[in-house]
Amino acid sequence: MLKKIINTISKLNRKRNYLFKNVKLFILSFKLKRSQLDLSKINKVTIQACKNGLGDAVIISGLPKILATHGFEVTVLTKKSNAFLFESNPYVSQVICLDRPLTKSQIRVLKSLECDLFIDPNNRTSYSNWIFKIIKKIKPKHTIGFNYPNCYRVYDSIITYTDFSAHFSQRFMYILNKINIQTSENDYKYDLHYSDEYDLQVEDLLSNYPSKKICIFNPYASSDRRSFSSKQAQDIIDLMSSYPDIVTIVIGLPDKISKLHPSPNILINPLNHFFHAASLVKHCDFVISVDTSIVHLANAYNKPLISVYSSEIDTFDPRYKNNDVYKPNYENAIQIIAPDNSARNLDIMNLKHYIDQLAINP
Incomplete structure (x- = not known):
């Protein structure tokens, strides 16, 4: 009562x-x-x-x-x-x-x-x-x-x-x-402007991998529900490590990505400004991301993209579904909707088919 x-x-x-x-x-x-x-x-x-x-x-x-x-x-x-x-x-x-x-x-x-x-x-x-x-x-x-x-x-x-x-x-x-x-x-095109210093630093970093394809992997979003778990992130890193012709650069907040364990062909991004991330996307071959800011960077530079979304709706007006409103919105992108409203519920092997395609012909 x-x-x-x-x-x-x-x-x-x-x-x-x-x-x-x-x-x-x-x-x-x-x-x-x-x-x-x-x-x-x-x-x-x-x-x-x-x-x-x-x-x-x-x-x-x-x-x-x-x-x-x-x-x-x-x-x-x-x-x-x-x-x-x-x-x-x-x-x-x-x-x-x-x-x-x-x-x-x-x-x-x-x-x-x-x-x-x-x-x-x-x-x-x-x-x-x-x-x-x-x-x-x-x-x-x-x-x-x-x-x-x-x-x-x-x-x-x-x-x-x-x-x-x-x-x-x-x-x-x-x-x-x-x-x-x-x-x-x-x-309508996104329009990003930043100093040449960011491109120069990224180009210097990538010069260490002249014969490799470059994948940018962003495992964490601004909320836990839209982020991969640490185990998922590590599993994807281990999966990417198995591609000998690809170097995967993990980007995101330094305090989070620094806790991931290094593997062959994996680099934890040492450059920490958002414009470094923009330049890395600009210079890469393909992107894997759960975070929409990186998704939209991939759109800005028309990069092949595997994106994972978590079935959000607008809290003020549920008629708006964020999977649609903030989708990648370009032909070069793949959008995967994670089950049960969270990226943490996605079986990472669902990504492998798409990664295989991009690894062969990004």
């Missing part, structure tokens, strides 16, 4: 919290009048990329180039951990790093930012209250958002988006079409 009462109270609390968040969103979003989109007055564009992870940021990287080549000046709002990806991009005029909650100095920067068009490519999330506050500080001339009810007036143009199985980059086609830039998803 007591357990039933506690469960009932918990459900009521969740409903109350949900209602409170909706009311708070409404209050934060309120303004008397929406602006009309006038392209003749749009020059400075701000892209909201604060909510997105590193893999998402790689996907977003193609948008500044399209906007800049059509005459727009681009600012990117992002979290500090992703800022480096945009700071080297010549098509990005300004990168602003933001914390949650905003600091006083960040609020001053936002208030001084000139913004004609604010683009938010995401649906409503747990970040929405915070994003609304950002928009209120900037006061852009026009804002574009996705799938918000009309009562949330912080967005002037709301795009109704129901392509629940479409790749995340498809959203940019809607945005670009909204501002009269015609392009297709097939023409």
